[in-house]
Amino acid sequence: MxxxxxxxxxxxxxxxxxxxxxxxxxxxxxxxxxxxxxxxxxxxxxxxxxxxxxxxxxxxxxxxxxxDDRPISRFDLDSTEKTDAKELPHSEVMLIQPLAHRQRRFYKRKQDGLNYKDTSYPRVMLLVVGPDGRAELKKEGKLRELSGEIELRGGHGVWKVYATCMEGRGLHLWIHVVLSTLMCQLLEL
Known part of the structure; x- marks a missing residue:
């Protein structure tokens, strides 16, 4: 991993x-x-x-x-297939945010002027683009974790992993990649 x-x-x-x-x-x-x-x-x-x-x-x-357009974080998943691989290489890519209820975020409601603790997650998007330029995975939602499995066709190349917060907040994120039959490195650009 x-x-x-x-x-x-x-x-x-x-x-x-x-x-x-x-x-x-x-x-x-x-x-x-x-x-x-x-x-x-x-x-x-x-x-x-x-x-x-x-x-x-x-x-x-x-x-x-x-x-309007929002800034995007990018990571490159550079992979090389192991020579003794007997199965088609695949990977699970996960985008994880910190627990919302542990953060000190509040907002004032317009209806009554009261302050409320914000325990929601911002809308985020995870996109993985293969070496051939095709979108291999696209997930979006207001969840703590977005994940999906991709087939690494060809076994080698650079897969581009994009993560963006649709609401523009600069919060922490973790990108986890679980691999099978590959040697890889994950680089932030």
């Missing part, structure tokens, strides 16, 4: 407004269709952030915006 401990690539979380939204309360922000919004926090229903070029931060409906 190979393991690599790292962080999701952190970066500014920007969104583009899909529709115009007029603020309806003092703790909300308004924007026009096409405006760029700096997203500070994604929470169920109401997100927080500010419109580019303004200092005011506040709530806005998350379904009125679309998140």
């Amino acid at each position: 190979l393991s690599q401990y790292s962080y999701f690539q952190a970066g500014e979380m920007k969104a583009t407004a899909l529709w115009t939204y007029k603020e309806r309360a003092d703790d909300e922000i308004g924007f026009w269709k096409g405006d760029k919004i700096q997203v500070d926090r994604i929470a169920p229903g109401w997100w927080t952030g500010s419109t580019d070029g303004t200092a005011k931060s506040g709530f806005f409906p998350g379904n009125y915006v679309k998140l």
Whole structure:
């Protein structure tokens, strides 16, 4: 088994407004269709952030915006088939996040202004691309662990393992690779 401990690539979380939204309360922000919004926090229903070029931060409906591209972490799985291998090489690739309930993350609910402990996992994606450029595995979800088995056709080459946090948070991650009949190394790029 190979393991690599790292962080999701952190970066500014920007969104583009899909529709115009007029603020309806003092703790909300308004924007026009096409405006760029700096997203500070994604929470169920109401997100927080500010419109580019303004200092005011506040709530806005998350379904009125679309998140822009997010940074991606990449690892290369470089493999060589053992000469005495009798079975087709395969591997299980896992993306694991830290336990959510052990982190100190809170959010303020718009409806009642109360603070709540956030025990949810951010939406993450795991993608493995083979040496031929084809996607061998793609998993996405708000789970602690995403995993899947891939067949390492040809037995040698470089498989690219991509991990991204769709919400832009730079949290810890572990990439585990369980191999059969191969000699490999896992490199972070």
